[in-house]
Amino acid sequence: MKRTVIYFFDEQDASRRSNARELQSLIDDPSIHVEALEPYRCVYCDSHQDTIGGPEAMQLDHFRPWNKGFGREKTRHFAHLVDEPTNLVHACGVCNRFKAARWPTEDIDLPHDHEKGWLDPFAEIRSDFLFVNANGSLVEGKPPGNYLIKTLRLNRPLLMRQRELLNIVATLEQEQIPRLRNILQSATGSEHAQTAQVALVLFDTIRSQCCPD
Numbered sequence: 001m002k003r004t005v006i007y008f009f010d011e012q013d014a015s016r017r018s019n020a021r022e023l024q025s026l027i028d029d030p031s032i033h034v035e036a037l038e039p040y041r042c043v044y045c046d047s048h049q050d051t052i053g054g055p056e057a058m059q060l061d062h063f064r065p066w067n068k069g070f071g072r073e074k075t076r077h078f079a080h081l082v083d084e085p086t087n088l089v090h091a092c093g094v095c096n097r098f099k100a101a102r103w104p105t106e107d108i109d110l111p112h113d114h115e116k117g118w119l120d121p122f123a124e125i126r127s128d129f130l131f132v133n134a135n136g137s138l139v140e141g142k143p144p145g146n147y148l149i150k151t152l153r154l155n156r157p158l159l160m161r162q163r164e165l166l167n168i169v170a171t172l173e174q175e176q177i178p179r180l181r182n183i184l185q186s187a188t189g190s191e192h193a194q195t196a197q198v199a200l201v202l203f204d205t206i207r208s209q210c211c212p213d
């Protein structure tokens with residue numbers, strides 16, 4: 001029988017994540033079904049876990065890399081953060097691998113220097129730094145947007161397809177879905193209403209696949 005672990009990644013519940021290694025070993029145990037509560041998303045690429053393989057595709061990233069040595073002495077400035085709950089963020093395995101142990105500023109208080117580095121997920125808003133084109137590609141709004149795009153490969157084909165689909169769903173929701181609902185209500189029982197009903201069911205299916213709550 002599978003055991004169930006519920007784990008939390010938002011700042012309010014950070015105190016529950018008392019030991020990162022213990023928690024990661026639970027997540028890695030295939031006999032345990034992991035249920036993640038909010039926010040479900042990678043703090044770097046914003047992918048919802050259900051669109052990239054479920055909770056098992058996610059990892060705990062040490063935002064400030066505890067094992068990275070800086071300077072000639074290779075001093076580990078962040079070693080004390082290895083089990084610090086507020087230093088743990090929810091990242092997809094791909095972003096976590098590309099981020100690796102990079103901390104370009106080498107300053108514990110500076111996630112980025114407005115050229116290189118990471119956005120503090122608890123203090124900064126991604127949309128201030130990155131914009132989405134209609135084709136799903138990300139472009140820099142302001143630095144360090146380009147560093148993020150380049151280092152984390154945020155224009156990976158899968159991510160671009162997902163963002164493009166989100167754009168299409170949002171456009172349909174705004175422009176076409178109200179019209180279909182009108183037809184369904186005003187022409188109940190007609191052939192048009194039946195067609196509208198089918199289109200709405202299809203739309204709901206697509207939306208639930210690409211935009212899980």
Ligand SMILES: [Zn+2]
Nearest residue numbers: 042045092095
């Ligand atoms: Zn990611």
